Amino acid sequence: MDHIIAVDIGGTNIRAALFPRDSDTHSAINKIPTVSPQDPAISAVDRVIECISSIWPKDGNVLGICAAAPGSIAVKEGLVLLAPNIEGWENIPLGQILSEKFGVKTLINNDARLAAYGEWKKGAGIGYENLLYFTVSTGLGGGIIANGDVIQGDIGIATEVGHIVLHDKGNRCGCGLDGHWEAFSSGTGIENYVRNRLVGMSAADSPFDSETPTTPQIAAAASDGFPIAIEAFERAGYYLGIGVSNYLHIFNPSCVIFGGGVSQVGELIFTPFQESLKKHVLNLRYIENLAIKMAELGDNAGLVGSAEYIRDRLD
Amino acid sequence: MDHIIAVDIGGTNIRAALFPRDSDTHSAINKIPTVSPQDPAISAVDRVIECISSIWPKDGNVLGICAAAPGSIAVKEGLVLLAPNIEGWENIPLGQILSEKFGVKTLINNDARLAAYGEWKKGAGIGYENLLYFTVSTGLGGGIIANGDVIQGDIGIATEVGHIVLHDKGNRCGCGLDGHWEAFSSGTGIENYVRNRLVGMSAADSPFDSETPTTPQIAAAASDGFPIAIEAFERAGYYLGIGVSNYLHIFNPSCVIFGGGVSQVGELIFTPFQESLKKHVLNLRYIENLAIKMAELGDNAGLVGSAEYIRDRLD
Numbered sequence: 129m130d131h132i133i134a135v136d137i138g139g140t141n142i143r144a145a146l147f148p149r150d151s152d153t154h155s156a157i158n159k160i161p162t163v164s165p166q167d168p169a170i171s172a173v174d175r176v177i178e179c180i181s182s183i184w185p186k187d188g189n190v191l192g193i194c195a196a197a198p199g200s201i202a203v204k205e206g207l208v209l210l211a212p213n214i215e216g217w218e219n220i221p222l223g224q225i226l227s228e229k230f231g232v233k234t235l236i237n238n239d240a241r242l243a244a245y246g247e248w249k250k251g252a253g254i255g256y257e258n259l260l261y262f263t264v265s266t267g268l269g270g271g272i273i274a275n276g277d278v279i280q281g282d283i284g285i286a287t288e289v290g291h292i293v294l295h296d297k298g299n300r301c302g303c304g305l306d307g308h309w310e311a312f313s314s315g316t317g318i319e320n321y322v323r324n325r326l327v328g329m330s331a332a333d334s335p336f337d338s339e340t341p342t343t344p345q346i347a348a349a350a351s352d353g354f355p356i357a358i359e360a361f362e363r364a365g366y367y368l369g370i371g372v373s374n375y376l377h378i379f380n381p382s383c384v385i386f387g388g389g390v391s392q393v394g395e396l397i398f399t400p401f402q403e404s405l406k407k408h409v410l411n412l413r414y415i416e417n418l419a420i421k422m423a424e425l426g427d428n429a430g431l432v433g434s435a436e437y438i439r440d441r442l443d
Numbered sequence: 444m445d446h447i448i449a450v451d452i453g454g455t456n457i458r459a460a461l462f463p464r465d466s467d468t469h470s471a472i473n474k475i476p477t478v479s480p481q482d483p484a485i486s487a488v489d490r491v492i493e494c495i496s497s498i499w500p501k502d503g504n505v506l507g508i509c510a511a512a513p514g515s516i517a518v519k520e521g522l523v524l525l526a527p528n529i530e531g532w533e534n535i536p537l538g539q540i541l542s543e544k545f546g547v548k549t550l551i552n553n554d555a556r557l558a559a560y561g562e563w564k565k566g567a568g569i570g571y572e573n574l575l576y577f578t579v580s581t582g583l584g585g586g587i588i589a590n591g592d593v594i595q596g597d598i599g600i601a602t603e604v605g606h607i608v609l610h611d612k613g614n615r616c617g618c619g620l621d622g623h624w625e626a627f628s629s630g631t632g633i634e635n636y637v638r639n640r641l642v643g644m645s646a647a648d649s650p651f652d653s654e655t656p657t658t659p660q661i662a663a664a665a666s667d668g669f670p671i672a673i674e675a676f677e678r679a680g681y682y683l684g685i686g687v688s689n690y691l692h693i694f695n696p697s698c699v700i701f702g703g704g705v706s707q708v709g710e711l712i713f714t715p716f717q718e719s720l721k722k723h724v725l726n727l728r729y730i731e732n733l734a735i736k737m738a739e740l741g742d743n744a745g746l747v748g749s750a751e752y753i754r755d756r757l758d
Binding site (some may be wrong): 187200202209210257258272274275277278280281282283284285286287288289291292293294295296303307325367370373374376377378380381382408410411413414417 | 470515517524525572587589594595596597598599600601602603604606607608609610612618620622637658682685688689692693694695696697723724726728729732758
């Protein structure tokens with residue numbers, strides 16, 4: 129039977145799934161830690177190979193592999209330029225290594241982009257020709273479908289969606305540049321805001337056990353009415369509205385999908401988002417027929433997207 | 444002989460050109476003022492019809508018309524939502540009117556987007572699959588090619604390229620919203636900056652005859668070393684770099700083309716632009732193989748783009 133293999137490489141775990149060529153239901157799946165507990169010196173590349181090998185079909189009939197990796201990837205070369213969460217992953221020709229090892233066509237792509245692809249093909253975005261997908265978690269990533277095709281760019285490093293300047297004198301982003309959308313609306317942005325506001329506050333006045341509360345802790349404090357926590361989400365939602373309005377003006381999509389942990393907090397962030405979005409669009413036509421949806425594939429988006437991506441690119 | 448007709452509608456003039464289906468060389472062309480000097484009450488729509496009629500071929504063999512209009516256009520409906528420079532042009536179903544009048548397929552599109560299309564097909568952008576075109580003049584418009592296709596969006600109001608927030612507390616844009624790229628880097632942005640800096644300055648200290656100098660006058664003063672004029676272009680160029688870096692992160696194109704009057708001032712704006720661009724890209728891969736070019740079609744870009752656009756969409 130003809131198969132394809134989808135791989136989702138994260139900083140913590142690597143997952144690989146084997147699919148019949150024409151089925152969404154995997155016939156084998158495995159998950160292993162990215163860093164081997166037995167031997168931490170084993171490279172993440174070898175762990176990827178190990179995970180793929182573990183689900184390789186007995187008949188050996190694999191048409192192609194697609195791997196989703198976190199970070200900046202020169203898609204056309206199959207080259208991981210930089211994956212900050214995986215030790216040593218800088219300029220790793222992962223596509224070439226896997227393709228030589230397994231002897232089949234192998235594609236590498238950014239995990240958020242493949243999650244967007246998955247939502248487009250099998251999730252909340254089915255049927256839309258113009259679609260934005262944003263994953264709001266520690267960072268702010270995503271993927272974009274325009275004219276029924278995924279935006280990747282000349283070498284594949286397009287749709288670094290969180291790295292657009294919204295306020296050129298604004299906070300430093302994790303990437304080292306100032307005032308990016310990600311620095312305002314991501315979990316990291318929310319946490320930094322609260323941490324800065326807690327400076328000098330007596331422990332008795334703070335609802336947190338730590339000076340560096342996490343986004344879920346801040347969300348709980350906001351639900352309990354702690355003003356600084358509420359402000360943190362209001363600010364994140366305000367900039368979420370500005371960022372999305374920018375993208376609406378560029379793409380005029382008919383669907384926007386939100387995934388990622390921060391988007392799970394609900395109205396804490398989406399009420400200020402909706403207000404800000406209405407205020408920042410050039411005219412209401414941009415939002416009149418716009419479907420704003422939550423992602424449907426959850427943690428499987430990367431695997432599903434990888435499977436769909438290679439399926440669509442078999443010869 | 445089979446023909447197509449291209450029309451470029453501006454606030455000042457309307458131009459129409461007749462092309463053989465398979466030739467870039469027009470066989471007839473006409474230009475008339477948008478507002479009739481004889482009878483200013485004649486509507487701009489009637490003037491468009493008059494201009495098209497004046498070049499209609501004797502054999503009547505026209506396969507299609509494409510008209511470029513300034514403003515926001517719901518392309519799929521052929522509806523001019525708003526063209527601020529043309530009196531009364533709000534919700535004008537121009538596509539339907541022309542198609543009923545002339546009995547041929549008629550497409551309407553934004554002039555800057557069609558100029559981008561023209562540069563892509565016949566000008567500085569030939570052969571690029573991923574291309575940004577920015578026209579920097581009174582406003583800041585443009586068009587985008589991604590995956591070898593023009594970005595238009597769900598109803599056609601995509602690529603309002605100048606209307607992205609670069610500084611959410613920034614200057615008011617012509618559209619009424621704050622901190623848009625256009626408010627920083629367009630001719631209007633440059634003029635507003637200088638006008639504000641001239642407030643309270645004695646006439647003896649100003650090189651300008653007026654308190655509201657034009658962009659060409661400001662460019663001349665900058666060349667003569669007047670600091671405020673130099674600063675105005677440095678600021679515009681700085682934000683030009685930020686805006687373009689945002690678009691590089693979204694599209695990872697291999698070519699950026701600049702058109703429009705302000706881009707004619709040369710290094711006054713492009714030296715600070717280049718410095719800012721290098722500073723604001725996530726990494727140098729975005730600019731390593733990036734061709735940065737000046738538009739080649741000049742005032743003909745809209746007509747050429749219209750002709751190419753309809754040519755590519757004949758059944």
